[in-house]
Amino acid sequence: MQIRKVMESVCSIIKETGRVERYRHHEVMIMNNKQLSGPFILITTKPGKEKVAYEEALDCIIPIDPNVSRHTTSRRGIVLLKLSSDDKLEKVMKEIQGRITSTIFHVIPLDLVAYVSDLKELSNAVVKVAEKKLKNCTFRVRCKGHFRRLNVGSARLEAYLGKEILRRLHGRNLKVSLSNPDFVVILYELDESIGIGVFPRCMMLRKKTRWDLRD
Structure with a gap:
């Protein structure tokens, strides 16, 4: 009987606190x-x-x-x-x-997700990921953030990394396409770290929220 009361109490707490408690772990x-x-x-x-x-x-x-x-x-x-x-x-x-x-x-x-201190470390991390995925295709580099810690703007960083990928993976028949790439190499500045992704362009989702779908 006591066990049942305890379980009911726990269920009540979970119900009241909602998803955050359920997913805290x-x-x-x-x-x-x-x-x-x-x-x-x-x-x-x-x-x-x-x-x-x-x-x-x-x-x-x-x-x-x-x-x-x-x-x-x-x-x-x-x-x-x-x-x-x-x-x-x-x-x-x-x-x-x-x-x-x-x-x-x-x-x-x-x-x-990489912690890098300079452009060389970042370039090594990006090429390491690109090497696994890019071959006989077009690509472009997209950088989201200010990248002040690396002392470089996003546009210059995109150009630099694009050249590095072409230079270091030169035998893979790669070309840069800014308008219609097969793959996107994306860098996202987080805090002290940078997220790096290489994926087909179609995998990047832009969602419409329920507010966009209102008549």
Whole structure:
């Protein structure tokens, strides 16, 4: 009888506190490792709506990957989630794309979160990921952020990394296409780290929220 009362009390607490309590064990802090391998998905939202976007994303992801974890970042408007394995990524992306959400703007897959101190370290990390995915295709580099710590603007960084990929992977029949690339090499400045992703252009999702779908 006492056990039953305890269980009822626990259920009541969970019901009142909602999703955040249910998913609290999935939240983890980014540690100062040199590199964290993915797959990650980066979700953009309106600053201040990170909690809601996180909950909406978990509603989509948990049935597919119950071991998903959140990696916290001080960058506003960003939710960073790490999936447990690569084979979950495509299913998760399709599930989020098919759902009507209120706060999720973009969903971007990332291969790596890297802590770099200079352009050489960053270039090495980017080429390492690109080497696994780029061959006989076109690509472009997109950089999101200010990258002041590296003392370079996003436009110059895009040009530099594009040249580095072509130079160091010169035997792979690669070309840059700014207007219609097969692949996108994306860098997203987080806080002290940079998210790096190389993926087919069609995998970058731009969501319509339920507010966009109103008549």
